[in-house]
Amino acid sequence: MSLxxxxxxxxxxxxxxxxxxxxxQYDTGEVLMLAWMNDEALHRTLTTGRATYxxxxxxxxxxxxxxxxxxxxxxxxxxxxxxxxxxxxxxxxDGACHxxxxxxxxxxxxxxxxx
Amino acid sequence: MSLxxxxxxxxxxxxxxxxxxxxxQYDTGEVLMLAWMNDEALHRTLTTGRATYxxxxxxxxxxxxxxxxxxxxxxxxxxxxxxxxxxxxxxxxDGACHxxxxxxxxxxxxxxxxx
Numbered sequence: 001m002s003l004x005x006x007x008x009x010x011x012x013x014x015x016x017x018x019x020x021x022x023x024x025q026y027d028t029g030e031v032l033m034l035a036w037m038n039d040e041a042l043h044r045t046l047t048t049g050r051a052t053y054x055x056x057x058x059x060x061x062x063x064x065x066x067x068x069x070x071x072x073x074x075x076x077x078x079x080x081x082x083x084x085x086x087x088x089x090x091x092x093x094d095g096a097c098h099x100x101x102x103x104x105x106x107x108x109x110x111x112x113x114x115x
Numbered sequence: 116m117s118l119x120x121x122x123x124x125x126x127x128x129x130x131x132x133x134x135x136x137x138x139x140q141y142d143t144g145e146v147l148m149l150a151w152m153n154d155e156a157l158h159r160t161l162t163t164g165r166a167t168y169x170x171x172x173x174x175x176x177x178x179x180x181x182x183x184x185x186x187x188x189x190x191x192x193x194x195x196x197x198x199x200x201x202x203x204x205x206x207x208x209d210g211a212c213h214x215x216x217x218x219x220x221x222x223x224x225x226x227x228x229x230x
Contacts, residue, residue: 029144034200079223085149105202108194
C-alpha cells in the first residue's frame with residue numbers, strides 16, 4: 001500500500017521529496033515539534049494512527065516513540081494551501097523533545113527588544 | 116544592523132540559508148502558517164515586532180501583511196532544540212492565508228481511516 005494518489009498529487013515536495021510536518025497537541029494547542037515526511041511517512045501516519053516521520057539525519061522512517069516511548073497518537077492531519085506542509089494534531093505521550101522537554105521550543109526563547 | 120551573532124550561531128540553516136518558521140496565534144494556539152526565514156528576516160521579526168519572512172517563490176523579504184493588511188504582531192519567538200525551526204507567536208490580523216482562510220491548514224483535512 002502507498003499514499004492515496006489523490007493526496008500525493010496535492011503535495012509540493014522539496015528537493016529531497018519531503019514536506020514539513022508540524023506536530024501540535026490536539027487539545028492544548030501546544031506546538032510540539034517540526035519534522036519531515038515523505039509520501040510513505042504520511043501514508044503511515046494516516047493509516048496507522050501513529051505519527052511517522054522521515055529522519056533526515058538517519059535517512060530512515062521514524063515512528064515517533066518507537067525507541068523513547070513518547071508516542072504521538074494521531075487525531076487529525078491537514079495539508080496547507082500550497083501543499084508543502086502538514087499539520088498533525090496528536091496526543092503526545094510525555095515529552096515530544098529528545099531533551100525531555102514537553103516541546104522542542106521550550107528551551108530557547110529569543111529576546112524581543114520591543115516585546 | 117544584523118542578527119545577534121549569539122542567535123545566528125545557534126541556527127542550523129538549510130542549503131538555501133533558511134530555517135522553517137511556524138506562525139501560531141498567541142492566545143488561541145491556532146497554527147496559522149508555515150513559512151521560511153533567513154537571518155535578516157529573523158532579525159527584523161525580533162526587532163520590528165512584525166513577522167517577516169523570506170519568500171522562496173519571490174526570492175525577497177516579505178513583511179507579512181504589507182500588501183494584504185493581514186499583519187502579524189509578534190508576541191514571542193522560540194528556536195527549537197536543533198536550531199532549524201522557529202515558533203513565532205503572533206497576533207494575526209484577519210486571516211493568515213492568502214485564500215482568505217484564517218489559517219493555511221483550514222481547507223484540506225486529510226481523511227484518517229482509523230480516526
